[in-house]
Amino acid sequence: MTRTTQEWQAADAAHFLHPFTDFQSLARKGSRVITRAENIYLWDSDGHKLLDAMSGLWCVNVGYGQRSLIDAATKQLQELPFYNAFFQTATPPAIALAELLAEVAPPGFEHVFFAGSGSEGNDTVVRMVRRYWDLLGQPQRQVIISRDNAYHGSTMAGASLGGMAGMHAQGGLPIPGIEHIGQPYWWQHGRPQGLSREAFGLQAAHWLEQRILAIGPDKVAAFIGEPVQGAGGVIIPPATYWPEVQRICDQYGILVVSDEVICGFGRTGSWFGCQTQGFRPDLMTFAKGVTSGYIPLGGVLVGERIARVLIERGGEFNHGYTYSGHPVACAVGLANVGLIRSLGLVERVRDDLGPYLAQVYASLADHPLVGDAETCGLMGALLLVKDKAQGTAFPEALEIGMVCRGHCFREGLVMRAVGDRMIVAPPLVITRAQIDEMAALIRRCLDLTLADAQREGWLH
Numbered sequence: 001m002t003r004t005t006q007e008w009q010a011a012d013a014a015h016f017l018h019p020f021t022d023f024q025s026l027a028r029k030g031s032r033v034i035t036r037a038e039n040i041y042l043w044d045s046d047g048h049k050l051l052d053a054m055s056g057l058w059c060v061n062v063g064y065g066q067r068s069l070i071d072a073a074t075k076q077l078q079e080l081p082f083y084n085a086f087f088q089t090a091t092p093p094a095i096a097l098a099e100l101l102a103e104v105a106p107p108g109f110e111h112v113f114f115a116g117s118g119s120e121g122n123d124t125v126v127r128m129v130r131r132y133w134d135l136l137g138q139p140q141r142q143v144i145i146s147r148d149n150a151y152h153g154s155t156m157a158g159a160s161l162g163g164m165a166g167m168h169a170q171g172g173l174p175i176p177g178i179e180h181i182g183q184p185y186w187w188q189h190g191r192p193q194g195l196s197r198e199a200f201g202l203q204a205a206h207w208l209e210q211r212i213l214a215i216g217p218d219k220v221a222a223f224i225g226e227p228v229q230g231a232g233g234v235i236i237p238p239a240t241y242w243p244e245v246q247r248i249c250d251q252y253g254i255l256v257v258s259d260e261v262i263c264g265f266g267r268t269g270s271w272f273g274c275q276t277q278g279f280r281p282d283l284m285t286f287a288k289g290v291t292s293g294y295i296p297l298g299g300v301l302v303g304e305r306i307a308r309v310l311i312e313r314g315g316e317f318n319h320g321y322t323y324s325g326h327p328v329a330c331a332v333g334l335a336n337v338g339l340i341r342s343l344g345l346v347e348r349v350r351d352d353l354g355p356y357l358a359q360v361y362a363s364l365a366d367h368p369l370v371g372d373a374e375t376c377g378l379m380g381a382l383l384l385v386k387d388k389a390q391g392t393a394f395p396e397a398l399e400i401g402m403v404c405r406g407h408c409f410r411e412g413l414v415m416r417a418v419g420d421r422m423i424v425a426p427p428l429v430i431t432r433a434q435i436d437e438m439a440a441l442i443r444r445c446l447d448l449t450l451a452d453a454q455r456e457g458w459l460h
């Protein structure tokens with residue numbers, strides 16, 4: 001399928017409605033067509049090479065071109081490309097992956113419900129949480145509490161659980177029974193009050209308690225959060241936050257749901273982000289890194305508190321997807337989790353790459369545009385500010401993040417902008433030398449952005 005970039009762009013604009021995209025603007029500018037990838041690099045249809053510091057969309061944990069994943073998919077496609085898991089049937093890859101996930105998950109997780117994506121996983125969470133309380137004779141426990149600026153997917157339930165104002169503004173969301181509290185973003189909420197990060201972490205956790213009391217503890221079913229918010233801009237909570245959230249949920253008997261779609265499978269230097277952040281969820285949503293994005297797969301790891309009730313109290317759970325436990329997806333998941341293990345990627349992120357990225361980011365913090373530089377494992381964020389000493393933000397209308405992102409693409413780096421936060425989440429197979437290469441590109445793009453700001457007078 002060789003066409004010129006212009007031909008691809010014309011056909012794209014004519015027929016393909018992209019996710020989260022302003023269609024007219026895309027048609028005007030033309031899409032960037034990515035045609036191949038290897039290791040941590042992408043190539044577009046013009047042959048332009050890019051260092052993919054976002055792992056595709058936070059998912060290609062083992063990097064591109066891994067033979068064992070490709071072979072696992074090929075072999076499974078030949079042997080049994082599809083069979084379902086309804087009506088008392090199963091396939092070997094789904095059984096084996098459920099078993100393997102229970103092995104790598106924290107203690108107390110012995111069961112898995114498979115879905116096709118993270119959004120479907122979170123829809124499953126809503127239904128499972130409410131089913132749990134129904135079975136326990138507390139059907140009034142319906143409310144799920146989430147946070148502003150959370151991302152939990154794009155289905156009706158996923159978008160409702162999420163805290164993205166722009167998503168709620170379209171389609172009559174959130175659905176009933178979902179409430180949001182403030183996010184644990186120190187720069188936004190804690191710094192203006194002069195609070196230390198630790199003190200702010202406790203304050204943000206207490207917002208949860210206040211909301212539980214306002215709703216009535218007997219009406220609250222669960223609290224859901226990403227250990228580290230990803231799409232919201234790599235918001236790393238203070239270390240005091242999650243343990244206090246856990247304490248509060250325990251006190252009121254409320255279920256804790258960890259959305260591990262980004263943080264799972266080694267991203268933060270543990271198998272799951274809750275282990276890094278110090279809490280013990282009852283449910284964990286997963287997707288993305290479970291197959292390193294080679295093929296769609298998601299689901300929910302179900303802790304024993306819930307599994308026991310679902311299983312022992314009996315009755316049919318009227319929920320499932322055609323592709324729940326898809327054999328090819330599960331075969332790729334098996335190969336991927338096996339590869340993460342055999343390469344020791346979780347330990348590498350924890351002991352070597354994570355600390356190294358933190359060190360590199362500490363040096364990027366010297367840059368005149370950088371107000372804050374933070375990392376957690378192999379996730380990093382740089383906050384762009386107008387005045388470093390005062391921590392003053394650029395006016396939103398300047399879209400300073402998009403200016404920087406434009407330079408990144410031109411210089412051969414995929415880095416994402418979320419407002420004024422520039423974020424990375426590179427593949428876990430990245431080397432120290434490649435982290436240096438990424439950092440040099442980041443510094444260069446910051447310099448180019450600074451030069452724009454100086455030339456245009458944005459700094460005054």
Ligand SMILES: *Cc1c(COP(=O)(O)O)cnc(C)c1O
Binds near residue numbers: 260
């Ligand atoms: C990407 C993401 C989702 C949604 O997953 P999809 O596979 O896109 O449906 C849910 N939660 C988090 C934290 C995510 O980053």
